Amino acid sequence: MTKRIVDYVLEEWLRSQTDSGSREPAKLKVTWQHRVQYAVGHAIHDYFTLEPAVRIHTPIQVLLNRRWPRxxxxxxxxxxxxxxxxxxxxxxxxxxxxxIYEYPLALYESWETKVKELDRHLSVIFQAVWPSRLGPHQVKVQKFLVENNEELVKAFVHTAHVFWHSAYGEPPGEIEVFALLDDRKYVFTREMLDLQKSLDYVLLLAETWDAQNAAEQADKREGKADCQVPAGT
Incomplete structure (x- = not known):
């Protein structure tokens, strides 16, 4: 069976590693960052699904408030x-x-492709995809992070590059990543992207996650075995 790489699973795992500063298994818990990211994502989606004439009269703050943590x-x-x-x-x-007057090509859509170089399926959620002004038939891919995290930025850029090349035979025209609370904007043009580096990165990330996940599952099975009481005792 062909293995599957899921971007949001790797992203959450990578965030837990960088936040804890350790490679030990991290307990999944809902943080304020999760809640804010959820509200931001829905606000962006709701705003850009509106027609430009409606956006003019709809402050995004109103849409953000719908799901902002109470x-x-x-x-x-x-x-x-x-x-x-x-x-x-x-x-x-x-x-x-x-x-405000632009029309997105995609908003928060989950796409999947087979990456033959990695012999894996790759699933990525693209928050926003726009026509690029750099040239015809080129696109701009955007991602919105609550906080600046250079490891997450690097992971998304490499993952998006691998996906786009695998699905469409070329890199996207631009990749933009916003770190909202830090007022940071990362911009990567297609000339800055190296396919082999991106392939190597995505494979290493996926294999590291696979290895840690397998180790955790083995520890759980061992723990259950230790807790079992032999029959007849």
Whole structure:
């Protein structure tokens, strides 16, 4: 059976590794970053599904508020909660304002392709795909992160590059990654991308995750075996 690489699974695993600073298995828990990322994603999707004439009269803050976390429990304190909210609103207002009349090609769609060089299926969620101004038949791929994380940026760029080359025979025209709270914008043009480096990176990331996941499953089976009481005792 051909193995499958799922981008959001690797992303969550990679985030847990970089956040903890360790390669030990990390417990999955819902953080304020998860909740904010969820609200941001839906706000962007809802905004750009509107016609430009409607967007003009629809502040993205209104759409963000629909799913913004009501509880402050996972934030550091009330001040932190409102600081994050205000920065996210300002960033999304600025970014969407620059694209207010544009029509996206795709919004938060999960696409899958077979990467023959890796002998694996690759599934990627693309948050926003736009026509690129760099040339005809080229696209701009966008990703929105709540916080700056260079490992996640690198992972997305390599993964998107491998996907696009495998599915369409060429790299995307541009890849943009926004780190909202840090006011950072990473831009990668197709000339900056190296296919072999991207293939090597994605394969290494997938194999590392596979190995750790297999080790965790083995530990769980061993733990269950140790807990079993022999019959007749």
């Amino acid at each position: 509880s402050k429990a996972t934030f550091k304190d009330s001040l932190h909660y409102w600081q994050v909210y205000n920065v996210i609103v300002a960033q999304l207002t600025r970014i969407t304002g620059e694209l």
